[in-house]
Amino acid sequence: MTAPDSTALRHDLANDLAHGGVLKTAAWRAAVEEVPRELFLRSFFKDAPGPRGHEYTPVSPDADVDEWLTLVYRNETWVTQLDGHLTADKATGPVTGFPTSSSTMPSTVVGMSEALDVDDGMTVLEIGTGTGYSTALLCHRLGEDNVTSVEVDPDVAQRADDALEATGFSTWTVTGDGLLGHPRRAPYHRTIATCALRRIPYAWVRQTKPGGIILATVGPSAWSYGTGLAKLTVKDDGTAEGSIIGRTSFMPARAEAVVPLSGDLAARAAYADTERKTSLSPDTLNDWMPAFLAQLAAPGAQLVRATSDSRETVYLFDTGREAFASLTADGDQWNLRQGGPVAIWDAIEEAVTAWRKAGEPDITSVRMAITPEAHAYWIGGQQITNDQRSYWLGGEEPALRWKHPYPPMTA
CATH class of the missing domain: 3.30.160 (Double Stranded RNA Binding Domain)
Structure with missing residues (x-):
């Protein structure tokens, strides 16, 4: 099959993201307009309610190339794997299952890329390669030698690596546990995660340069909502501090996925x-x-x-x-x-x-900090460090504070 020309669709996607206030800089716009998303979504599932519950129907160019390409460039998230093994190219019809890998909607991918505040020559550690599309955008913006991406699933990693090679990027793709980072190429100017986490591993703080940024989704691993995008700056003393900058939703890190x-x-x-x-x-x-x-x-x-x-x-x-x-x-x-x-x-x-007594502040009012011993969140009040994770809400004096019976975080 002759490869379809997606130039116009990429241009339209960039326009839509720019009009929505997500795409803000010329360098990231060039990446969106020049990286073909279809190479990273050769097949995927579209989901809808069905007679057996939630069903996933495979989509590929073999069935209908025009529908496939149109869906690829919609601003939507597409599931690419069910139950840790089933991909759309192996499904012969609608199936049920639990999503375990996906291609995140472009507005979220680009919005996070913009929030990284990168400059030319910076190095980035990406946790969760997925399809490789976000990796390709990073490679386009910063150069393939400056991007390291870690994926826990060997099959997912191989498909992403093949797609990146087909796009012209021979970057550093690593199969392994992203919660450990990738110390071999550390330290990095930026660390970004495309999965949700209960807490940000301190290993990422160690592997990010002072002044560098960590961008990751934190919150419930058992629910698909109630999560926030944390943006932290690593400090010279080995701690990191920042805030939740908005709502976002990702699949949980594989090691933290909850069995229903x-x-x-x-x-x-x-x-x-x-x-x-x-x-x-x-x-x-x-x-x-x-x-x-x-x-x-x-x-x-x-x-x-x-x-x-x-x-x-x-x-x-x-x-x-x-x-x-x-x-x-x-x-x-x-x-x-x-x-x-x-x-x-x-x-x-x-x-x-x-929270209600505090006036029901939005999630963007939440601040957080990480030390080798503690992981803390607060709204107002003063930060307090202790030997376990702690959280509080309140004004000048914390109105509420609690500790978790988990051991201190380690790398």
Whole structure:
């Protein structure tokens, strides 16, 4: 098949991103206009509700080249792998599964590229090569020798490397655990992650030059929302500090991906240590900022909704600590049952209440800092360092502060 000419589509995509305020600089515009996204999306899935639940239909130029190319240049995220192994070129029709790799929508990719604030000659460490499209944009902007990209999945890494070679970029693509960075080529001027993380590894701080920037999505690993794009500057003393600059959503890092709970949920919550009423509805966690706060208060907790006899129960499970909270509607209140060594809903309720008292600030008001020992978030107040991760909200004096029973972060 003769390769289609996507010049006009690339130009239109650049125009759309510029009109949307995402594409701001000439150098990144040139990258968008000259890097053919179709080489990185030779096949993918489009998703829609189906008779078996959420279904994924393979798309490739073999079926309909015009539809395929049009979809490639839509400002959308396309799933490229299901369940850690199934790709669209191996699927013969609609399938079900759990997305494990994707090509992120161009507006997010370009927006993050702009936020990196790169200059000519800078080196970049990219965590999560994926299809390789964002890697190619970085190579176009900075030169292939200045880009190092790490991908944990060998098959995904090979396809990305092949696409990069076909585009003309022989960059440094590495198969490995991106949470460890890539010390061999460190230090880097910039570190960027295209996956979501519970916390930013201190290894990335060590491998980023003082004055350098780390850009990564932090927040819930168990939910697909409630995450924020953190932009941190590494300091001379080996710490990093910055803020959440906006909402963003990525698949979790493979090492932090949560296996969906199955089996008898009620049995998991059979033995409660405490029972009480609460006026805080679990529906509050459908909103972005409360979901972000909930995972600061109860990191790793999974939220599951179950219906029995037309009655819905909302569960939160922390399987690592064998703790749970279950909430069932009772008029304008909720019956709350909690069990295990930590009171999950108490912590979430305290965090959301303090946030509301502070005027419900947006996620962009959150600041954060990383040291070798601690990972801290706050809104207002003064930063406090301790030997474990800590979080607080408040004004001049923190109104709320809590610690997590996790060991100090290490590289």
